[in-house]
Every structure is written in C-alpha cells, then in structure tokens.
Amino acid sequence: MVLRMTRPTRRKTSSNLQFRKRVPKDILDKARGKKITLSFPREDDHHKTLLVPVTISSEIKVSLRTNEPDIAKRRSASAEEQLQKAWVSIRQGPIRLTQKETVSLAGLCYGAIASAFENNPGSPDHWEEVLELNKEAFQGKFGVVANFNIGFSKEQKQTASLEERFGGFVDATLQKQGLIVDQHSRMGLLLETGKALNDAAVKLKRNAQGDYSSDKQADRFPTWQKLTQQPADNDHKTKSLSLTELYTGWKHEAEASYKAVSTIDDYKSRIGLFRKFLGHDDAVKVTADDIVKYKDYRLTIVSPKTVKDSDLVTLKSVFGWAVRNRKLETNPAIGITLKIAHKPQVRSKGILDVEAKALLEAALAYKGRAREADKITQAKKWLPWLCAYSGARVGEMAQLRKQDICRVNDIWVLKITPDAGTVKNKKARDVPIHNHVLDIGFLDFVTNSQDGHLFLNIPAGSDVFRAINTTKNRLREFVRTVITDTNVHPNHGWRHRFKTLGREAGIDSAILDAICGHAPANVGAHYGDYTVKALADAIKKFPRQYED
Numbered sequence: 001m002v003l004r005m006t007r008p009t010r011r012k013t014s015s016n017l018q019f020r021k022r023v024p025k026d027i028l029d030k031a032r033g034k035k036i037t038l039s040f041p042r043e044d045d046h047h048k049t050l051l052v053p054v055t056i057s058s059e060i061k062v063s064l065r066t067n068e069p070d071i072a073k074r075r076s077a078s079a080e081e082q083l084q085k086a087w088v089s090i091r092q093g094p095i096r097l098t099q100k101e102t103v104s105l106a107g108l109c110y111g112a113i114a115s116a117f118e119n120n121p122g123s124p125d126h127w128e129e130v131l132e133l134n135k136e137a138f139q140g141k142f143g144v145v146a147n148f149n150i151g152f153s154k155e156q157k158q159t160a161s162l163e164e165r166f167g168g169f170v171d172a173t174l175q176k177q178g179l180i181v182d183q184h185s186r187m188g189l190l191l192e193t194g195k196a197l198n199d200a201a202v203k204l205k206r207n208a209q210g211d212y213s214s215d216k217q218a219d220r221f222p223t224w225q226k227l228t229q230q231p232a233d234n235d236h237k238t239k240s241l242s243l244t245e246l247y248t249g250w251k252h253e254a255e256a257s258y259k260a261v262s263t264i265d266d267y268k269s270r271i272g273l274f275r276k277f278l279g280h281d282d283a284v285k286v287t288a289d290d291i292v293k294y295k296d297y298r299l300t301i302v303s304p305k306t307v308k309d310s311d312l313v314t315l316k317s318v319f320g321w322a323v324r325n326r327k328l329e330t331n332p333a334i335g336i337t338l339k340i341a342h343k344p345q346v347r348s349k350g351i352l353d354v355e356a357k358a359l360l361e362a363a364l365a366y367k368g369r370a371r372e373a374d375k376i377t378q379a380k381k382w383l384p385w386l387c388a389y390s391g392a393r394v395g396e397m398a399q400l401r402k403q404d405i406c407r408v409n410d411i412w413v414l415k416i417t418p419d420a421g422t423v424k425n426k427k428a429r430d431v432p433i434h435n436h437v438l439d440i441g442f443l444d445f446v447t448n449s450q451d452g453h454l455f456l457n458i459p460a461g462s463d464v465f466r467a468i469n470t471t472k473n474r475l476r477e478f479v480r481t482v483i484t485d486t487n488v489h490p491n492h493g494w495r496h497r498f499k500t501l502g503r504e505a506g507i508d509s510a511i512l513d514a515i516c517g518h519a520p521a522n523v524g525a526h527y528g529d530y531t532v533k534a535l536a537d538a539i540k541k542f543p544r545q546y547e548d
Helices: 025-031 069-092 099-117 124-138 154-177 183-208 216-220 232-238 243-256 261-278 288-299 304-324 353-365 374-388 394-398 435-439 442-448 464-480 493-504 509-516 532-541
Strands: 018-022 035-042 045-055 059-063 405-408 411-416 429-432
Touching: 018 069, 025 069, 035 069, 035 154, 045 059, 045 154, 069 154, 099 154, 099 183, 099 216, 124 154, 124 183, 154 183, 183 216, 243 261, 243 304, 261 288, 261 304, 261 464, 288 304, 353 374, 374 394, 374 435, 374 442, 374 464, 374 493, 394 464, 411 532, 429 509, 429 532, 435 442, 493 509, 509 532
Parallel strands: none
Antiparallel strands: 018 059, 035 045, 405 411, 411 429
C-alpha cells in the first residue's frame, strides 16, 4: 500500500491487459453498484501494493495495470481468489466489528506501510507532508469535498474526506480478510486506519532521520484473529467435506456436460493420488501450501508438463467446481502453476523416411510373441499402417470396431467415432483408406475378425478406455524396438509426418485438418463439410510411405 504524497491527480490510460468475470446472479442482486477494491503486489517491490477499485455490475472488468502477460496471469489468479472471498462476504452480509477488531485491522494497515518503507523511508519532509494531508482528512478538508463551502455538514465533510484519503486502504484490508462490514464499523475503521497511518508516518519520519529505535507504537495493536462468524445459510461449510464428495459432484456435472469419460477417469485417479499424499480426505483443510507441496512432490516423479497440465488442472477444476457451487469459500489451487521452458528441438517431430520404412516393414512382418493376446499382435501389425496413412491419433485407431470399416459411396473408409471409445473433439469423421493399406490385405483381416473391437481386449468389469491405454502401451513398447530415438514420439510422430507429406503432395491444408481431426483454422472453415469423395481424392494424392 502506498500513501499519496500529494492530492489526487487524473490517471492516464494505457494499453493494459484486463481481467473480466461474470458476477453470480445472487451477488448481483445484493451488491450491484457497490465498490470493492482489489490489491496486487507490485513486481518491483513486493512490500508495496496496487489498489484497484471495482464497481460490481453484471461483469467485472478491471485493468490489471500491466501489459506483461506473465504478470497479468498472476494478477488474474489473485483477482479470482479475492473475488471469491468477496462473494462469500456478500452472501454472508455485513457484520459489525468490535472495537478490538477495528483497531486490530487498522494495525494490519500500519504494519504494511511501516514495513514497506522502513528500509528506504526517503526524506523527513515527505512524511511531514503525509501527516499534513492526513490532518486535512480528519478536518474534512481533503480531496474534492474541500472545494465545497456549502451544502455539506461538518460531519459529512469529514466522512467524505476520510473516505477519499483512507477508503482505499480500508477496502484493501477488508478485501484481503474477506470481510464486508456495516456502515458503523466502516466509519470506525476509517478513523482507526487514519490514526494508524499517522502513527506509521511518525515512525517512518524517525527512520528517515536515522532513528531505528524499538517501534513501541506497534505494540498498541492487538493481533488480528480472523472472524469465525458464518452466514446462516452457509452452515454446511463449517462441516467436513471430503475430496471424494467434491470429485463426485464435479463428475456429475462433467458427465452432464459431455466431458470425455477418459478425462473423468483421469481426474478420479489424480484426486486419489492427491488424497494419498495428504493423508486425509478433508477438502476443507486443504490449503494453498498443501497444493504447492504436492506440486513439488510430483515433480520428483513425473514430468513438469504432467504436473502443470494434469495434476494442477485437475485440482483447479475440482476445487473450482466446489467454489462455484458454494461448497467451499476459495479455491486453494488458484494461481499455483509452474513455468516450463521449451525443450530444445534437435530433430523433426515427425517420423523420418528411414524410420517409417523400418517400422512399417517390422509391423507387417510381426508374428506375435509367446502367450501374447491375438488382438495385441494384430494391433502391433496394423496400427502403425493405419496411423501412417490417416494422420489419426493412435487411440482413435486402437478403438476401431469391425463395423467401423465400411463403404461410403463405394469408398472404403475408417469411421472414427466417439461411440467406439473416445475422440478428442467429440466429432465423428470418415477417413478414406489408402490403397497401400488395402493392398497389404487389411480388408481380409477385417473380414476374418469377430464383431466388435479389432484391437482391444476388454475384460469383464473393465471398460474401453483402460483397454485403449493397454493397447497403446503395448504398441509403444513394440515401436520403441524399431525407433529408438527418444527425441521423437513414434506413435504421435505419424501425425506430424502425415501433415508434412500431405503438404508436399499439394493437398489443401483444410482437407488435411479434416482428415486428421484438427480444428479448422478459422471461423469460416467451420461452415460446410468435406465429402468422403473430396477426402478420397486427397488421399489418392498422398504418396506411398515406401515402395515394395
């Protein structure tokens, strides 16, 4: 927090990034037009704070006072957390502070100012001017109201002056503690905060004069203890709430909104890992420190990308659901992340010509191992070929069923559909089968296969998603015996190679996207469809991966 040396001046606008958030209807009904203040630490001095006033309307729009994306991201997370606390306070309604609580809160402001400036307090004259401005506020002569000689009582002028001089500090203190107080308490807090800031100015003036003797003034402020009052309709929040209950509630909503089953299962697994790490199942007890410790622990086991994009995303999503549904006050995972440096790329992400030829030949010649399930053997034989000539994700090929290989207008196609398992964009698509795949006998294999999944063994009590992962893992082991360069992901590398060869063959990029199941490059490309004939004409242009 920073005390202004001079009277308020008009701020110039700049091209700063914004934080935007829709306000819940129940909050809007209670607090439309009211002001709250968000506070952000300054990057150049973490002891100092930016105070940003916000008016509650249907959507919160606030300048993050920076055009740096990394700083804006941190401030956005902080704004989200502060607003969640504000919503809890608004739902609870204003409370009345005791005298001790009022002085204690003012002491927080004293401590923030005193610690922010004591190392480099500047000149004594600066703090003398601060004291003079504070005096004007107590006399009702500070700010805009000082220009009016009639129409306001002495008390009204004092209140307006105190609000203009100290209101931002009061708002920031209340906001940080997640409190909304009644008007009586606010007036008391304005007065006590003004006294506290006077005391801080006196102390800092001494520091500026070289006097760093014991700060006896700080001893007059009682230690702040967070209020334990809860709103009448929020009693359930004081009770224990398990992580399992949180996940179950999140899952119910995720299923209703068509979240991928694989994602739902993955979240369940990750919540289980987090619960095991904590050693308890009480979501109410989880703190931001717990999340940080878990992040650091997971970094010793898995890659930073997995921690950032899987572990932390899971926790943010599940706790976020709890906050949105009024199960918890705040999301302890908000703002916790890690910055991942890009790994040096020492080669193409796509499979090279020599690697493609070696892998396809090895797959075609593969006969299986002792006691290996026949469907796993067939997966190792056919999936590299199907990926090579479709650019599809390996899971999309692994889940193919016999009925998904069919003719559409006399063109043989692979039907990639969520009905068979999972598709990332949840959209079915038809991919014409390349002649090279037909020439090596793929249709004969399909004809002689039993109905159902071609490459998956699904044990009783299990599901298709676990079976897909099993097949992908066995395939990965096989492929690694051929492509040993760890700088390429050999199964996913087919997608990169397919795009590369397709461009080289002159196939339109939009058609390549349609075949691979990539999102269209722009809004206009979402309109209309590519017929199977158009896709088949493109596949005809696609070169053979190698000549026999």
